[in-house]
Amino acid sequence: MNRSRSRYWSYIPLVFLAIFYLIPVYVMVMTGFKGGDEISIKEMWNLPNSFDFSNYKLAFEKLAPNLWNSLNVVLPAAVLSSILGSLNGYVLAKWKFKGADIIFPLILFGMFIPYQSILIPLVQVMDKLGLYGGLPGLVLVHIIYGIPITTLTFRNYYASIPNELVEAAKIDGAGMLGIYWNILLPISIPSFVVVLIWQFTQAWNDFLFSVVLTSPKNWTVTVALNNISGGQIVPWNLQMAAAVLAALPTLLVYIFLGRYFLRGMMAGSLKG
Amino acid sequence: MRNKKEKWLAFLLVSPSILAVAVFVYGFIGWTTRVSLTAWKGMIPDYTFVKLQNYIELFTNNLRFEIDIRNTLIFTVIFVFGTLLLGLASALLLDQGLRGEGIFRSLFIFPMAISYIVTGVVWRWLMNPAQGSRLSGLNLLFHTLHLDFLNSLYTATPEWGMAFIAIPAIWQLSGYTMAMYLAGLRAIPDELREAARVDGATEFEIFRYIVLPLLRPVTLSAMIILGHMSLKTFDLVIAVAGKQLPLDMPSINMWQTTFDAHLYGSGAAISILLLVSTAVLIVPYLFFSLRKEGQH
Numbered sequence: 001m002n003r004s005r006s007r008y009w010s011y012i013p014l015v016f017l018a019i020f021y022l023i024p025v026y027v028m029v030m031t032g033f034k035g036g037d038e039i040s041i042k043e044m045w046n047l048p049n050s051f052d053f054s055n056y057k058l059a060f061e062k063l064a065p066n067l068w069n070s071l072n073v074v075l076p077a078a079v080l081s082s083i084l085g086s087l088n089g090y091v092l093a094k095w096k097f098k099g100a101d102i103i104f105p106l107i108l109f110g111m112f113i114p115y116q117s118i119l120i121p122l123v124q125v126m127d128k129l130g131l132y133g134g135l136p137g138l139v140l141v142h143i144i145y146g147i148p149i150t151t152l153t154f155r156n157y158y159a160s161i162p163n164e165l166v167e168a169a170k171i172d173g174a175g176m177l178g179i180y181w182n183i184l185l186p187i188s189i190p191s192f193v194v195v196l197i198w199q200f201t202q203a204w205n206d207f208l209f210s211v212v213l214t215s216p217k218n219w220t221v222t223v224a225l226n227n228i229s230g231g232q233i234v235p236w237n238l239q240m241a242a243a244v245l246a247a248l249p250t251l252l253v254y255i256f257l258g259r260y261f262l263r264g265m266m267a268g269s270l271k272g
Numbered sequence: 273m274r275n276k277k278e279k280w281l282a283f284l285l286v287s288p289s290i291l292a293v294a295v296f297v298y299g300f301i302g303w304t305t306r307v308s309l310t311a312w313k314g315m316i317p318d319y320t321f322v323k324l325q326n327y328i329e330l331f332t333n334n335l336r337f338e339i340d341i342r343n344t345l346i347f348t349v350i351f352v353f354g355t356l357l358l359g360l361a362s363a364l365l366l367d368q369g370l371r372g373e374g375i376f377r378s379l380f381i382f383p384m385a386i387s388y389i390v391t392g393v394v395w396r397w398l399m400n401p402a403q404g405s406r407l408s409g410l411n412l413l414f415h416t417l418h419l420d421f422l423n424s425l426y427t428a429t430p431e432w433g434m435a436f437i438a439i440p441a442i443w444q445l446s447g448y449t450m451a452m453y454l455a456g457l458r459a460i461p462d463e464l465r466e467a468a469r470v471d472g473a474t475e476f477e478i479f480r481y482i483v484l485p486l487l488r489p490v491t492l493s494a495m496i497i498l499g500h501m502s503l504k505t506f507d508l509v510i511a512v513a514g515k516q517l518p519l520d521m522p523s524i525n526m527w528q529t530t531f532d533a534h535l536y537g538s539g540a541a542i543s544i545l546l547l548v549s550t551a552v553l554i555v556p557y558l559f560f561s562l563r564k565e566g567q568h
Binding site for chain 2: 007008010011013014017018020021022023024027028041042044045084087088090091092095097103104105106107108109110112113114115116117118119120121122123124125141144145147148151175176177201204205206207208212222225226229236239240243246247250251253254255258261262265266268269
């Protein structure tokens with residue numbers, strides 16, 4: 001049929017689109033491999049003469065403290081906001097108290113606000129609590145502003161579990177916490193993966209909170225990268241190697257857990 | 273009355289989160305609103321009430337804020353339509369059961385996993401406006417491919433530099449709209465198209481009169497999500513352009529006004545205006561999304 005043959009023409013635009021998406025990656029990765037003698041921007045599209053890892057090594061040495069800071073913020077933030085989201089989601093889906101249907105959208109609104117609108121009091125409060133400048137404060141902020149999206153994802157998941165399951169367990173004498181621990185928590189492991197990697201990615205890629213709340217020695221990798229980029233001080237092949245290193249953790253998560261990443265992405269548009 | 277006790281326990285379980293959101297979202301918004309009505313300038317808080325003075329100053333002879341509004345409009349229009357069109361086009365191309373669909377899909381979405389800072393750092397080099405012997409980046413590529421008519425000054429273009437910052441933003445988020453459209457397309461029953469084909473409709477007519485109208489809810493959701501993102505755009509502009517007045521956005525203006533110039537009252541006012549414009553998009557969206565869910 002002519003329709004099935006004509007669809008093969010679709011490969012032409014698809015390949016052009018693929019090139020469009022890959023160009024920045026090509027420039028970033030290949031430039032990172034270039035030695036000092038071939039970093040002229042006139043040659044930026046050429047393949048490197050040899051695969052020289054020294055830039056990546058140098059960039060790693062430069063960024064290592066910041067990568068470590070990011071990791072120390074992102075892991076606890078992702079884990080704790082997922083746990084809170086799961087508990088909230090469970091209660092808001094299966095143990096609705098009076099006003100729960102009003103509280104849920106009020107919580108959700110928190111994920112759409114421009115964070116500029118809370119920055120001034122945030123800095124004041126963090127300062128009062130002695131958390132300004134350090135990493136624990138940043139962790140706390142990521143946990144709190146992560147609550148809306150984690151709650152949403154888990155609530156949507158738990159809402160899709162038949163109420164009969166919960167009712168049956170109640171008749172068997174299970175309590176609220178028992179039902180969560182023995183029945184809903186085990187079956188929501190995939191949702192945990194979705195939420196964990198989403199929160200990991202969001203917190204890793206955050207710039208605003210980190211730049212406002214941390215002192216230079218506690219800068220996360222995005223702030224450090226922004227600081228070395230653009231200028232003439234750091235050679236541009238080193239900048240590109242640094243960009244690759246900053247992107248690598250979330251890219252690896254995407255490559256190996258892409259399916260879950262996609263579900264997290266779609267949850268953000270309230271479609272669960 | 274075991275049930276009642278359990279309900280209390282349930283409420284207790286969520287109360288830390290509710291309290292945290294109540295304070296860190298609503299309490300803080302309230303506090304920022306208060307600051308926006310004060311004369312606070314300098315390092316020491318000054319809560320002298322000045323009514324709407326800070327807002328009035330933003331809208332009277334404030335060149336920077338005028339630039340902000342213009343830039344936000346330019347960026348939003350190009351970013352939202354570019355992302356929707358590219359997302360829809362890639363979704364339509366991929367919705368034909370072609371071999372290698374999964375690979376293309378993954379390729380189109382991966383920029384979502386990268387931070388705006390990384391994206392910005394790379395695109396800053398790609399969109400290098402230098403001309404003549406210093407030609408580089410995309411301009412150099414176009415020159416090599418004899419596509420010189422595509423040569424551009426990018427973010428250095430007078431008046432319209434902001435439009436070019438939408439390009440990396442489109443690069444980053446078109447995979448997201450593609451995924452949304454793809455899910456929407458998969459939800460359209462095949463029988464519908466088959467029936468139209470039997471009735472003699474062309475593929476274009478099927479697209480125009482059946483597929484596109486059925487995708488309207490997806491388009492609307494995507495427009496709102498992307499629209500509110502573009503109002504908040506911050507990191508990407510910083511990474512691509514640094515802090516230049518012609519490429520200023522309200523989010524950057526707020527940051528510099530507050531934390532560099534220490535004009536807290538004025539910075540708070542900018543952020544509240546930003547919040548209100550976001551809320552105008554998001555509140556009805558939340559309302560209708562959740563109401564629709566309740567009907568199911």
